[in-house]
Amino acid sequence: QKxxxxxxxxxSVPEGAIASLNCTYSDRGSQSFFWYRxxxxxxxxxxxxxxxxxxxxxxxxxxxxxxxxxxxxLLIRDSQPSDSATYLCAVNPDSxxxxxxxxxxxxxxxxx
Amino acid sequence: xxxxxQSPTHLIKTRGQQVTLRCSPKSGHDTVSWYQQALGQGPxxxxxxxxxxxxxxxxxxxxxxxxxxxxxxxxxxVNALLLGDSALYLCASSLDTGASNSPLHFGNGTRLTVT
Numbered sequence: 001q002k003x004x005x006x007x008x009x010x011x012s013v014p015e016g017a018i019a020s021l022n023c024t025y026s027d028r029g030s031q032s033f034f035w036y037r038x039x040x041x042x043x044x045x046x047x048x049x050x051x052x053x054x055x056x057x058x059x060x061x062x063x064x065x066x067x068x069x070x071x072x073x074l075l076i077r078d079s080q081p082s083d084s085a086t087y088l089c090a091v092n093p094d095s096x097x098x099x100x101x102x103x104x105x106x107x108x109x110x111x112x
Numbered sequence: 113x114x115x116x117x118q119s120p121t122h123l124i125k126t127r128g129q130q131v132t133l134r135c136s137p138k139s140g141h142d143t144v145s146w147y148q149q150a151l152g153q154g155p156x157x158x159x160x161x162x163x164x165x166x167x168x169x170x171x172x173x174x175x176x177x178x179x180x181x182x183x184x185x186x187x188x189x190v191n192a193l194l195l196g197d198s199a200l201y202l203c204a205s206s207l208d209t210g211a212s213n214s215p216l217h218f219g220n221g222t223r224l225t226v227t
Binding site: 004006034042043044045046049088090099100101102103104105 | 153160168218
């Protein structure tokens with residue numbers, strides 16, 4: 001079982017709609033969870049991080065964490081064509097500031 | 113405020129050769145992690161350096177080695193290159209706060225092609 005699993009997509013969402021991206025992780029002791037956005041040919045950039053159960057909102061982005069279900073999600077409201085990218089879920093599997101494990105990413109396409 | 117810088121941006125090597133990639137962390141950061149990203153895949157953790165020592169290592173062979181200097185910059189060395197080593201190599205820096213929620217800041221990467 002992979003440590004961090006994501007649906008590879010592509011996920012196609014109409015402009016203005018809500019895009020929902022999901023991620024599951026295997027290590028129940030994981031402490032911190034991150035969402036990165038990666039445009040084609042570019043490096044990943046941090047969108048949000050979350051470490052407490054529940055929702056965390058930042059502008060059009062909402063991260064949701066459910067540690068009991070080992071599930072993290074990212075909602076993008078009012079999707080724009082510029083949101084078209086690969087979204088990487090990442091998990092810190094222990095309590096120290098050490099390695100962060102990435103999923104393989106979900107490709108999101110916003111259609112005008 | 114300089115972000116993470118990597119050099120070179122592109123590199124072409126022949127199978128069996130050796131390569132050195134360089135990384136300067138974001139100002140104020142003390143920890144450097146290296147990742148390998150194959151096309152269509154997520155970044156794979158190679159290792160992390162903190163206080164000039166390798167703190168943690170992923171599932172990569174000994175052909176992959178690294179170093180961190182007193183100014184926190186870092187090098188990734190790969191010996192006996194294989195065709196499968198062709199990938200984007202990402203350097204990421206962070207600040208060790210002792211907490212687990214220290215996010216990574218990535219450089220633009222080095223695209224390595226092995227022929």
